[in-house]
Amino acid sequence: MTNLSLCSGFGGLDLAVEQITGNKTTVYAENDRFAAQVMAARFPWATNLGDITTTDWADLAAQYEFDTISAGFPCQDISNAGKRKGITGARSGIWKQVVEAVRHTRPRLVFLENVEAIRSRGLDVVVADLASIGYDARWTGVPARDVGAPHLRWRWFCVAYPTATDPERGGRYRWPRDIAEAEGRTEPADGRHQAAGADERVKLLPTPSAGNFNDGEALESWMARRDRLKAKGVNGNGMGTPLSIAVQLLPTPKASDGPNGGPNQRDTKGNYYLPGIAVRLDRDWVTVDGVDYGPAIRRWEAILGRPAPEPTEPGQRGNRRITARFVEWVMGADAGWITDLDIPRAQQIKIGGNGVVTRQAVEGYRRLLVPDLAAMAAA
Structure with a gap:
């Protein structure tokens, strides 16, 4: 076979x-x-x-x-x-x-x-x-x-x-x-596979998908609208929060994060790509502006059975830069599957961003x- x-x-x-x-x-x-x-x-x-x-x-x-x-x-x-x-x-x-x-x-x-x-x-x-x-x-x-x-x-x-x-x-x-x-x-269509509900509010890392189109509505305004409907006697069950509103998404492992990625690069909406998020995370996986990615990180750690690697390392000029091992981990590949090989860091990140979970x-x-x-x- x-x-x-x-x-x-x-x-x-x-x-x-x-x-x-x-x-x-x-x-x-x-x-x-x-x-x-x-x-x-x-x-x-x-x-x-x-x-x-x-x-x-x-x-x-x-x-x-x-x-x-x-x-x-x-x-x-x-x-x-x-x-x-x-x-x-x-x-x-x-x-x-x-x-x-x-x-x-x-x-x-x-x-x-x-x-x-x-x-x-x-x-x-x-x-x-x-x-x-x-x-x-x-x-x-x-x-x-x-x-x-x-x-x-x-x-x-x-x-x-x-x-x-x-x-x-x-x-x-x-x-x-x-x-x-x-x-x-x-x-x-299978309800067992739907995204987690709004109450979890797990912040997701940027991923090789770089858009968050929610018509400008934020989680707070959406939940207020839901509460108004409930006050009118409308059953809120089944009124699932749109994924783009329930979680705060940012750009993620893209192939270009390797050769062309930098900590200050953003998409057209002003959101940082994954390299920019990585350098702004503290040890609790919270960004400098207070976005908490900890729940999402810990969930993936439990599923993969290994801790997340350091997201950044010193760059050639002393600045912090995203690590290829973090991209590899985010994509769910075995530890070292890409990064244990004698391949330039930028190319390792490109391979990860081009890959499949x-x-x-x-x-x-x-x-x-x-x-x-x-x-x-x-x-």
Whole structure:
């Protein structure tokens, strides 16, 4: 039982697929030399194809048989943090190579990952391309905080499978293509996986998702409005506080935090990115302006089973700067998975910011693997 990994990064998505299916990654395609160094160290038995755009997929299919494919194809042209060119942009256009890999190798299941913004800037292309080669798909969005991570980081997860296995072909019922949209919602439909309520008010660290659009309403004004409704006899149960209001979010592990990040860089709304938050934290994880990230940090420490590393270190000019180990920890990677290797600090941070929170991916795919597909994954 083998997996083909495309656009592998540090292998976070591949670890999720292995955890779900038991399939080990035997071949991967990673063109970034530093990310490839991580893959070579952590998957030493696997072969690196290198540049995905020069791979002969027909030849690969003649040499290998893959049960699954995992692909976190580039999101820079899709992400809200990028130029928003969509899936046809130079980087995210790599998707066409993923389609060719699926078309030639015909895996039983395909595990995809991208930014949440793909829903409006490329999902139609993804679904149409998969359909053109005989694959159907189910998808949903999952925030990293659903698995306890100290940042939001919404991500889109998708499972594709040969159309012949679609229950629709039996004429019995219709699978919703997006289990969040199935009930007209933008968050996961399963109530067990909803974000924590407002009473917890856990402050989240900035994450590779850099937006907090709440129409200008703050937690205090929202709760006052809720109380007014209750005073009128309206039951407040089920009136969940929007995530962007219930928690105070800041920018987080981004790939650019390594080569270009600095403690004073901010987004267009004036919020600091993760390097700026890190240098403003005290030993209790409270920023100089009083924002307490302690509950979120301690929750992630309990889940990972290890304490958070020092968030900063002395820089070359004596100033404080974010540590690569803190980014690695925030992303949920094993201690030293990236940082124990002889890779420049800036590149380690870039690799972490480009990566996948494995626990988040496992959660997303498990939501999508209904009994028929789960049986395929376990077979």
